[in-house]
Amino acid sequence: MDATLVLRRGRLVDGSVVDIAIAQNQIVAIDTDLPIEAATELDIEGRLVSSPFVESHIHLDSALTAGEPRWNESGTLFEGIDIWRERKASLTIKDVKQRAISALKQQASYGVLFVRSHADVSEPGLIALKGLLAVREAVKDWITLQVVAFPQDGLYGAPQNESLMEEALRLGADVVGGIPHYELTREDGVRSVHKIFELAQQYDRLIDVHCDEIDDPQSRFLEVMAGECIRSGLSSDVTASHTTAFGSYDDAYALKLMGVLKRARLNFIANPLINITLQGRTDTYPKRRGVTRVKELWQSGLNVSLGHDCIRDPWYSLGTGNLLAVAEMAVHVCQMTGQAEVDACFDMVTAGGAKTLNLGEGYGVEVGRPANLVVLDAKDRYEAILNRATVRTVISRGKVLVETVPPVVRWSGEDKG
Numbered sequence: 001m002d003a004t005l006v007l008r009r010g011r012l013v014d015g016s017v018v019d020i021a022i023a024q025n026q027i028v029a030i031d032t033d034l035p036i037e038a039a040t041e042l043d044i045e046g047r048l049v050s051s052p053f054v055e056s057h058i059h060l061d062s063a064l065t066a067g068e069p070r071w072n073e074s075g076t077l078f079e080g081i082d083i084w085r086e087r088k089a090s091l092t093i094k095d096v097k098q099r100a101i102s103a104l105k106q107q108a109s110y111g112v113l114f115v116r117s118h119a120d121v122s123e124p125g126l127i128a129l130k131g132l133l134a135v136r137e138a139v140k141d142w143i144t145l146q147v148v149a150f151p152q153d154g155l156y157g158a159p160q161n162e163s164l165m166e167e168a169l170r171l172g173a174d175v176v177g178g179i180p181h182y183e184l185t186r187e188d189g190v191r192s193v194h195k196i197f198e199l200a201q202q203y204d205r206l207i208d209v210h211c212d213e214i215d216d217p218q219s220r221f222l223e224v225m226a227g228e229c230i231r232s233g234l235s236s237d238v239t240a241s242h243t244t245a246f247g248s249y250d251d252a253y254a255l256k257l258m259g260v261l262k263r264a265r266l267n268f269i270a271n272p273l274i275n276i277t278l279q280g281r282t283d284t285y286p287k288r289r290g291v292t293r294v295k296e297l298w299q300s301g302l303n304v305s306l307g308h309d310c311i312r313d314p315w316y317s318l319g320t321g322n323l324l325a326v327a328e329m330a331v332h333v334c335q336m337t338g339q340a341e342v343d344a345c346f347d348m349v350t351a352g353g354a355k356t357l358n359l360g361e362g363y364g365v366e367v368g369r370p371a372n373l374v375v376l377d378a379k380d381r382y383e384a385i386l387n388r389a390t391v392r393t394v395i396s397r398g399k400v401l402v403e404t405v406p407p408v409v410r411w412s413g414e415d416k417g
Ligand code: FE2
Pocket: 057, 059, 118, 210, 241, 309
């Protein structure tokens, strides 16, 4: 068997230590002591070899604009939307492309090779969408990008918004987005969810809705999405993002809702970095964490992934694009400190994200799958999150894309013992 690249002594997430042979852009063999030689061999020395990280929720169109034209002083979602409305008036395709590719390179250096980005389709020129569709094409040889047509100002927030959404789907957006809790009325919110499912079926696209991203316990569009899933038969194609109000529902309603969600089997995305800072802003004390019920969704067997959401934009002025930071925040905010729970948080930024993006057999460390892998400076998932481990090697499409040397700590002076 011919191979172009062999990784020796890599530790998989199940703890087994194996060699991995790659030919061109495919994994062709995984076993202990593979009798295969290749022009390039990398000795992993027992470090963790994982499938790449999956960024299931980000806004690349607004990435790297923090402070433009002004800082979000209140720190609220709504001031963020106002600032973005000012900033997007000067948006150009070149501007979107430059910032998006810069953010993607930053994420790829942290081992992210699959990304779902929302593109605001509330402005008449559809500049954000056109820019991100151009980026999807420009980067496809090293990173996979899905683009969501996201009506930031509401599908019914202005007369032209519904037709802009349809135009975005005709131009090639992969996913239909929405924001029912931001529509002008509750009825508009419900109507928008019905319309999103209708459009997804008409254009054969996935669904990913910003759903109930608010502390209001009366914001209950998740049940509308779940009902649509049950009636339409769609489930794995559908994702509810944020659902932070689920953290504010009383337990009686939450219990009833969880039963419906288990029937609907849609995917969930939590964005703990952003929602721990955006939500709870109208509370004095006690102050809500503003994150959905990640642990309970996971315990119910539903697919949960974690997204970065924003990198230095009007909603979140921090962020490096490293999904291990997101997983680490989830461990804290969602109180997932048990051993299996920490591992689950790692899985939510890898396999869980892949399921949300519907990557199917295009993802995973298995023979016959595309050769996309990361090597971490850690021996297992716990150590990866504990140390926010350096991603030493990123292999994309069978080739080394990025290498990073971990920092070395040297003590000097006399004996500290
Ligand atoms: Fe978002």
